[in-house]
């Protein structure tokens with residue numbers, strides 16, 4: 048399957064020894080991953096391709112990955128489920144990069160004061176409401 052993110056990540060992980068490589072600063076499995084760091088990592092790895100592809104094409108990739116996540120949740124192994132969660136998050140992050148949205152800012156604005164519906168840190172919205 049032609050998948051730019053997947054093939055790129057395979058390339059960068061094998062190039063981590065190169066001092067000038069952006070992947071040299073990428074999070075290793077032993078480190079915590081922050082949302083800001085992840086968005087910056089995705090930006091460094093893909094932003095030129097992502098901008099060329101544009102929002103519409105990138106959104107199609109996201110939806111394809113959402114479909115793959117659905118399949119993995121239904122019948123995949125835990126490893127396959129982790130991979131699809133990572134892909135969905137990566138493509139969502141890519142779209143944010145293309146349109147210039149800072150995901151950390153977006154999340155703080157929406158959820159930084161608790162539930163957007165009721166304002167509490169433990170949601171007390173009624174079950175009929177979305178949150």
Ligand SMILES: [Zn+2]
Nearest residue numbers: 162165170172
């Ligand atoms: Zn609530």
